Amino acid sequence: MSELILDSVPGLPSLYRSALISSVPLPWARGRSAKGSGIPELPTVRHSVAGVQASVADLTRFQQLIGAPAHDLLPSGFIHTIAFPVAMSVMARADFPLPLLGMIHLRNSVEHRRAIHFSEKLSISAWAGDLRPHPSGAQVDLVTEVTVAGEAVWTGRSTYLAKGSRLAGAAIAPKEERTTFVPPRLTTLWDLPGSTGRSYAAVSGDYNPIHLNALAAKALGMKQTIAHGMYLASRMVQESKPAGVESFAWSIDFRSPVLLPARVALAITPRQEAGTWRGAEITAWNARRAREHFTGTLTRLAGTD
Amino acid sequence: MVDQSAEQGSTQPSTSVRNAVVIGGNRIPFARSGGPYAYSSNKDMLTAAIDGLVARFGLQGERIGEVAAGAVLKHSRDFNLTREAVLGSALAADTPAYDVQQACATGLETVIGLANKIKLGQIESGIAGGVDSASDAPIAVSEGLRRVLLDLSRAKTTPQKLSVLSRLRPRDLTPNAPTTGEPRTGLSMGEHQAITTAKWEITREAQDQLALNSHHNLAAAYDRGFFSDLVTPYRGVTRDANLRADTSLEKLAKLKPVFGKGAAGATMTAGNSTPLTDGAATVLLGSEDYARRHNLPMLANVVDAEAAAVDFVHGAEGLLMAPVYAMPRMLQRNGLTFDDFDFFEIHEAFAGTVLSSLAAWENEDFCRNTLGLDGALGTVDRSKLNVNGSSLAAGHPFAATGGRIVASLAKTLAEKGSGRGLISVCAAGGMGVVAILEAREQ
Secondary structure (H helix, E strand, O other), X not given: OEEEEOOOOOOHHHHHHXXXXXXOOOOHXXXXXXXXXXXXXXOOEEEEEEEEOOOHHHHHHHHHXXXXXXXXXXXXXXXXXXXXXXXXHHHOOOOOOOOOOOOEEEEEEEEEOOOOEOXXXXXXXXXXXXXXXXXXXXEEEEEEEEEEOOEEXXXXXXXXXXXXXXOOOOOOOOOOOOOOOOOOOOOEEEEEOOOHHHHHHHHHOOOOHHHOOHHHHHHOOOOOOEXXXXXXXXXXXXXXXXXXXXXXXXXEEEOXXXXXXXXXXXEEEEEEEOOEEEEEEEEEEEOOOOOEEXXXXXEEOOOOO | OXXXXXXXXXXXXXXXXXXXXXXXXXXXXXXXXXXXXXXXXXXXXXXXXXXXXXXXXXXXXXXXXXEEEOOOOOOHHHOOHHHHHXXXXXXXOOOOEEEOOEOEOHHHHHHHHHHHHHHOOOOOEEEEEEEEOOOOOOOEOOHHHHHHHHHHHHOOOHHHHHHHHOOOOHHHHOOEOOOXXXXXXXXXXXXXXXXXXXXXXXXXXXXXXXXXXXXXXXXXXXHOOHHHHOEOOEOOEOOOOOOOOOOOHHHHHOOOEEEOXXXXXXXXXXXXXXXXXXXXXXXXXXXXXXXXXXXXXXXXXXXXXXXXXXXXXXXXXXXXXXXXXHHHHHHHHHOOOHHHOOEEEEOOOEHHHHHHHHHHHHOHHHHHHOOOOOOOOOOOOHHHEOXXXXXXHHOEOHHHHHHHHXXXXXXXXXXXXXXXEEEEEEEHHHEEEEEEEEEOOO
């Protein structure tokens, strides 16, 4: 895999603008993929930026929005927002074989190996991998690695779905059987106002129109604006993890989008061993209708806190 | 579950300090929110309650050692609520004051704090109290408008100011009203209690019976004149406006559940839960010397108190169960058991709260494994429980409840002339405070 060194973290608005221009119907299978040979290929290049430092003002606003104490360590989701434009720049490449706008966020998994202070100089590297079929299209992983002086401190893998993008030559993935969801006893309730997407866009810089404006969301196939997956994930991690645990892994699987405004019910079940927090299991669903929104898991890592 | 046995706290009652005594109390009748006190502020009601106490004990122009009170729903302009109430009262203007906020335990905590100062000889007299208005609740500007206004005050040039103002959006003009939800879980107190009520399998009938007893006991206490020297009429209200002397199990049974409705067999109704209430209560405390010099009565000694908190956030324990943990620690320290008490004042936030606490203390497994005791803590004799009514009947103006309970229990002990009384108050944030009063030797 080759490496493209960027001077700085690219701006998301310009990435979205170029994505908007290239979203003019132009089926990738004809124009943007490897020519006629069956399964399209992902770009074999990683995009990297060095010397990235968090803005304290952005950090404070992010912490306040997700209800985290405003200490000097970076929340796991905040690192994602810093690194996300680098991953986006990979997806916005002309040779990236899936349409960027309207892609659906299916899953995140993150290893957050140690406490990361806002003053640390971060090196960010992102690449795409594992393009594979999904019952409703094609899915791909964007891997983002954050290192400090060569030490990998944070690794995130985001899985996205491009609906309707059939991978020519690949077998169609079988549909998972839908089981009826029986809500567990709730422990937490989130009242998310209609402005949730706009508020998170303001602190994360992720101005994807499906989070901002109902008309834009409809144009991209959603009934209403939806909450950012990383907003939900950041709050989930914040509310499930005891303060002081700074070496942990977490993952979130999105089952249905959170249409705004929303009441999201959660059951957060901690795992304890001999009085020590080992992790937690999370289920979240629509409090009005028993429809599952996401499940998540946290696991304490053996590293130092 | 963290081991909450006595090891972290004090295990010895201090014997080298003097007594702090409850001299008396005064409150205004409590009223449902939106009722007769709808336009009275916290400061108005607290001043009224203090002035009633002043009149009752001849404290006009007196300098009191310290006045401590608080409110749970508090305007930012009321940062010095208690001092402002003192300045508006008939007390001497050189009486110092401070505010306390410990959610629904605020009132009880003011009594404990001032009693401790009296015991240590720092003050001779103190007025403890609390007030809350759910009617005159503070409403804040939206977060967006607040940030714009703050940044505007820091902007120096006109272009800077215009740039800040351009951030204002129509939605920023929608104000924020307070909610009863727990900040960390988003669940209302009732929803939290519904989880605990279900866990301890407390029946609807038992909750309705407790509510009925509360109304009947409070009505009987009014009828025999018990409150004539504890309550001063205000705004035309002479009795707690929530009191339903004629309620019955049949009437209570007709009410529909309001909390825990998601699950089958919801049991908590408006009848066995406290309503949002307005009101204020005060307690006069002093040293024995102070009471004698001023020829004032001594109703009871403030013996001891203990606070506890539980980790309710992920359901390790119920939100309102902290008093269950505080109780054995305090009893152990004083070498007492439930059998040593003649009266139990367990705050009725919800009937389910009282009954869940009683069930926990009676449960052998829970007391052994969770409280770390040798066996069940004991059974509270129901005939000694909330004998003059409690919050289900009187209502619950959050910070005022502690003062109501302490004054009523002290008078009950003085009437009997012997014995001890136990107080248990649960509070938001998974907290709870318990306390012991004892009758004065006759």
